[in-house]
Amino acid sequence: MPVTIRFLGHSAFHITSGDADLLIDPFITGNPSAETAGIKADDFKPTHILLTHAHGDHLGDAPAIAKRTGAQLIANFEIGEWFTSEHKHENINAGNPGGRVPTDFGSVDFTYAIHSSSLDSVSPAIYMGNPCGLVIKIAGTSIYHAGDTALFSDMKLIGELHKPDIAILPIGDRYTMGPAHASLAADWVGAKAVIPCHYNTWPPIEIDISQFKPKSASVHALKPGESLEV
Ligand code: NI
Ligand code: MN
Numbered sequence: 001m002p003v004t005i006r007f008l009g010h011s012a013f014h015i016t017s018g019d020a021d022l023l024i025d026p027f028i029t030g031n032p033s034a035e036t037a038g039i040k041a042d043d044f045k046p047t048h049i050l051l052t053h054a055h056g057d058h059l060g061d062a063p064a065i066a067k068r069t070g071a072q073l074i075a076n077f078e079i080g081e082w083f084t085s086e087h088k089h090e091n092i093n094a095g096n097p098g099g100r101v102p103t104d105f106g107s108v109d110f111t112y113a114i115h116s117s118s119l120d121s122v123s124p125a126i127y128m129g130n131p132c133g134l135v136i137k138i139a140g141t142s143i144y145h146a147g148d149t150a151l152f153s154d155m156k157l158i159g160e161l162h163k164p165d166i167a168i169l170p171i172g173d174r175y176t177m178g179p180a181h182a183s184l185a186a187d188w189v190g191a192k193a194v195i196p197c198h199y200n201t202w203p204p205i206e207i208d209i210s211q212f213k214p215k216s217a218s219v220h221a222l223k224p225g226e227s228l229e230v
Contacts, residue, residue: 001139002229005166009033009224010201011058011148013168014044017139020105023071024050024134024145027060033201037224041065048093048103050136051075052147053117054082054128057201063087074101074108076117078129097132106137111158113149115176135162141230144189146170148198151181159190166230167191170198171212172205179211186214195220195228 006014009031015022023046028034041061049062049071059079066073066083072091073083080094095101095110111133118125133146135158144164146155158164167189170176176198177185186194194217199207209221220228 003139003141003143004227004229005143005168005195006227007195007197007222007224008039009037011052011145011170011197012060013145013197014046015136015138015143017105017141019047020138021045021047022050022105022136022138023048023062023065025052025058025060025147026062026065027057029061031057031060031201033224039225042068045069046071048072048074048105050108050134050145051079052113052134052145053115053131054079054119055117055148056120058148059119063089066091072103074103074134076110076129076132078127079117082119082128097130106139108137109135109162111135111144111146112152112154113147114152115148115150133158135164137162141165144168144191146185148176151177151185153188155185155188159188164189164191165193166228167194167217168197169194171196171207171209172199172201173207174204179207179209179213183212183214186217191217193218193220193228193230195222 080092115131
């Protein structure tokens with residue numbers, strides 16, 4: 001069964017295959033890339049919502065969409081607890097780095113990410129567990145969404161363990177890898193295809209995409225709203 005990966009701007013992705021309808025880091029309202037592309041949070045009726053960490057540019061519309069649809073939330077333990085206590089959302093499939101959770105469509109592995117994770121809509125921000133990357137196994141395809149992260153050498157291990165077909169990597173620098181480090185990440189993960197994200201959403205993460213030059217992987221620099229089918 002084909003898998004369609006649609007970029008919604010920043011770090012948000014919509015992955016569909018058969019009955020599976022996954023939203024990852026659904027920051028849509030207030031996301032200038034999504035809004036320019038005419039994408040709205042109400043357009044989606046996901047079966048699952050996946051979060052890499054709690055920062056507002058990833059959490060985004062997740063609470064509202066979870067409430068509207070009852071979609072299963074897949075996130076770290078602390079974010080899962082918060083959805084239940086704060087939003088009365090009970091359909092939670094939580095994990096933490098190193099763990100795999102089974103799902104209707106396959107599975108999700110939580111990987112390490114070097115970053116932070118907090119509720120930044122309040123001051124001081126509230127700690128919300130470890131930031132994660134996610135490896136989604138769906139319809140025979142392995143998709144690694146690295147979340148927000150620095151380059152780390154265990155990306156080689158992620159490549160060895162999960163053999164990702166597609167890697168979704170942040171390249172915008174400042175808060176995550178920049179294009180040079182992300183090029184190395186793509187080589188270490190070993191995916192045949194990479195989709196860059198978390199760049200050019202706002203001036204602080206504006207970069208020159210031509211500097212993203214993995215040696216082996218093909219680069220699919222999707223515009224917000226565009227899809228890759230695998
Ligand atoms: Ni972040
Ligand atoms: Mn971010």
